[in-house]
Amino acid sequence: MLRNLTAGLLLLLALVLQVSLLNRLLGSFAPDVVLLTVVALAATRGPAAGAVIGFCGGLAYDMLPPANHTLGQYALVMCALGYLAGRAGERAPLVIVAVCAVIAPGLVEGIGALLGSPGLTWPVIRTVWLRSAVCNLVAAPAVFWVVNALSRQRRRGGGNELVTSWRRGTA
Amino acid sequence: MRDTRRARLALGLLVAAALILITVDHRSAALPVIGPIRSAAASFFGKVENVSAGITGPITGFVGMVKAAPGAERAVADLRKENARLRGELSAQRVDQGRMGKLDKMLGLAGLGRYRVVPAQVVARRSVPGFEDAVEIDAGTVDGVRQDMSVLTGEGLVGRVVQAGPDTSTVALLTDPALSAGARLEGSNEIGVVSGLGEEGGGENLVRFRLLDSSAPLAVGRRIVSFGSQQSKPYVPGVPIGIIERVESVPGELIKTAYARPFTDFSAIDVVGVIVQAPKRDPRDSVLPPVPRPAPTPMRARGRDQRQNEWWLGSPRVEAGPGDRRDARERGDARRRADEPRDQTGEPATEGRETGGEARVRPGRAAGGAEMPGRAAPAARPAEERPGRRPVAHAAAPAPETRGAAARGASGRAAAGNAATGHATGHAAAGHAGAGRIAPDSRAVAARPDAPPAHRPRERDGGN
Known part of the structure; x- marks a missing residue:
């Protein structure tokens, strides 16, 4: 329960931070913090929870006020990526976060192009994809670290493990 | 003993x-006996006292310091706190001042075109390049903002409201590839379509201008204003859009395509204005900034006027085809002169004074805007003095104290709104209540001076 609350709060924080700070400061070079948060959360929580988190986070991102695109685009992309990250997250969480950070902009642009958004030609997609991927990759470790720290702390505090870590180490 | x-x-x-x-x-x-004795004693003892003070001074000072230590520590902490507070205030004031300048400019522009505006501030932004480009502003339906209204800054057109919530609304920017607006070349009747380029513009926020008549002359350095939509929704006429930077002419093409640099700096939008009521008459080219003089010393112009400066940097070939442009300007002037008599013999002066008086009779409402219409009526007449257009703009800006209040957040914005609406609409419309409601025909609202508003928007909308 507490975990879900934490995830929700983290998502909310990422959403607000994204539109009110990052986008205004960095313009088109802003990393997609919402996506990174979703993927990092999914990587620590598993496939089913990852898909749910991705869908909810994407839907919230679609509805976040300055929005002028078709509802559901981000929900679809983030749902799929959340599932993927949840599947592969146990083995190499940081790697899967980085992979998602790279492929997500392309997916979003591709769906936009399929839906017929004006101005989305192949050269545009290529340049934007490359730039967004690089920006996301730069921001990925930091976001991953923050999400990981917060969610792990919560799990330990309210979780079902009765043995504390230092005792586990000695046993 | x-x-x-x-x-x-x-x-x-x-x-x-x-x-x-x-x-x-x-x-x-x-x-004469006592005096010398006294002075001798004084000099001797004075010296001794000096020496002893030199020895004991540090000791007393140290004791005093130790005695005052707790108080001094508190004083230092207090001073530090005060210093931090003052520093914060100073930087806030600096930000406010910048905002004030922007608001001032925006109101000046609105006054030139006689647009009635609601000032707002950008609170969030979303830009997926090549995909969408939108900002959220902190004015909504409560303030009289409705869907499909034009939004401007002090430099020019920004975009239009695509969705209006109660307190905030979403504005799609002109650079959004999904947005198109009718536009007209300065000083002529050639019309075309401006549409956003998104990432296609190479990240320079350029817009594409397609001229519908391929035979019309289209030169670098000419400027574009909005053409205006039917009933001024979503675009009002006369708002400056940009300056043509590159012309692409393909022989045999039906339409001519050019790329224009918008006047508005889309990477740093802060204070904007939503035009809640269009002017009665198309302001034509009168809202455009004065033409930068094609002087041989552009370095001097740099410090003087930032906008001119931008122009210079933006298009060094601004003087291309000067004869053509000058002709067009003169034609525009002639037409404007022909328009003027209509403008001056009409309602403005008397009615403006009337509404001003009326506003003073009812002082209970919106103190900020109370005496504005009367003052603004003669001032905000852009076509009155051709050479002095900038001065008119400054006259149309609100009084200094209003301006000061304007930049100070939400409550200040209400006052600014009054000032803006009062000024922007110079004459007749200035005194009419409930103009925040956008009737399909804005003239219908303007014709009834005392129409009681069905639902009254927040005070910042009422011009009186």
């Missing part, structure tokens, strides 16, 4: 001497 007598004698003598001294000093201050 044995010296009792001697002691008594000595005592008696000394007392007598002291009495004599007292008597002498008291009775005759002018005697």
Whole structure:
């Protein structure tokens, strides 16, 4: 329960931070913090929870006020990526976060192009994809670290493990 | 015991001497005996005192410091706190000042075109390049903002409202590839379509301008204003859009395509205005900034006017095809002169004064805007003096105290709104209540001075 609350709060924080700070400061070079948060959360929580988190986070991102695109685009992309990250997250969480950070902009642009958004030609997609991927990759470790720290702390505090870590180490 | 007598004698003598001294000093201050004694004593003892003070001074100082230590620590903490507060205030004031300048400019522009505006501030932004470009502003339906209204800054057109919530609304920017607006070349009747480029513009926020008539001359350096939509929704006429930077001419093409640099700096939008009521008459080219003089020394122009500066940097070839442009300008002037009599003999002056008086009778409402219409009516007439267009813009800006209040957040914005609406619409419309409601035909609202508003938006909408 507490975990879900934490995830929700983290998502909310990422959403607000994204539109009110990052986008205004960095313009088109802003990393997609919402996506990174979703993927990092999914990587620590598993496939089913990852898909749910991705869908909810994407839907919230679609509805976040300055929005002028078709509802559901981000929900679809983030749902799929959340599932993927949840599947592969146990083995190499940081790697899967980085992979998602790279492929997500392309997916979003591709769906936009399929839906017929004006101005989305192949050269545009290529340049934007490359730039967004690089920006996301730069921001990925930091976001991953923050999400990981917060969610792990919560799990330990309210979780079902009765043995504390230092005792586990000695046993 | 044995010296009792001697002691008594000595005592008696000394007392007598002291009495004599007292008597002498008291009775005759002018005697020349006492003065030298005194001065000698003073110099001697003074020296001794000085020396001893030099020795004991640090000690007393140290003791005093130790004694005052707790208080001093508190004082230091207080001073630090105060310093931080003052520093914060100073930077906030600097930000406010920047905002004030922007608001001032925006109101000046609105006054030139006689647009009635609601000022707002950008609170969030979302830009997926090549995909969408939108900002959220902190004015909504409560403030009279509705869907499909034009939004401008002090430089020019920004975009239009695509969705209006109660307190905030979403504005799609002109650079959004999904947005198109009718546009007209300055000083002519050639119309075309401006549409956003998104990432296609190479990240420079350029817009594409397609001229519908391919035979019309289209030169670098010409400027574009909005053409205006039917019933001014979503775009009002006359708002400056940009300056043509590159012309792409393909022989045999039906339409001409050019790329224009918008006047608005889309990477740093802060204070904007939503046009809640269009002007009665198309302001034509009067809202455009004055043409930068094609002087041979662009370096000097740099410090003077930032906008001119931007122009210069933006298009160094601004003087291309000057003859053509000058002709067009003169034609525009002639037309404007022909328009003027209509403008001046019409309602403005008298009615503006009337509404001003009326506003003073009812002082209960919106103190900020109360005496504005009367003052603004003669001032905000852009076509009145052709050469002095900028001065008119400044006259149309609100009074200094209003301006000061304007930049100070939400409550300030309400006052600014009054000032803006009062100024922006110079004449007739200035006094009418409930103009925040956007009737399909804005003239219908303007014709009824005392129409009671069905639902009254927040005070910042009421012009009176």
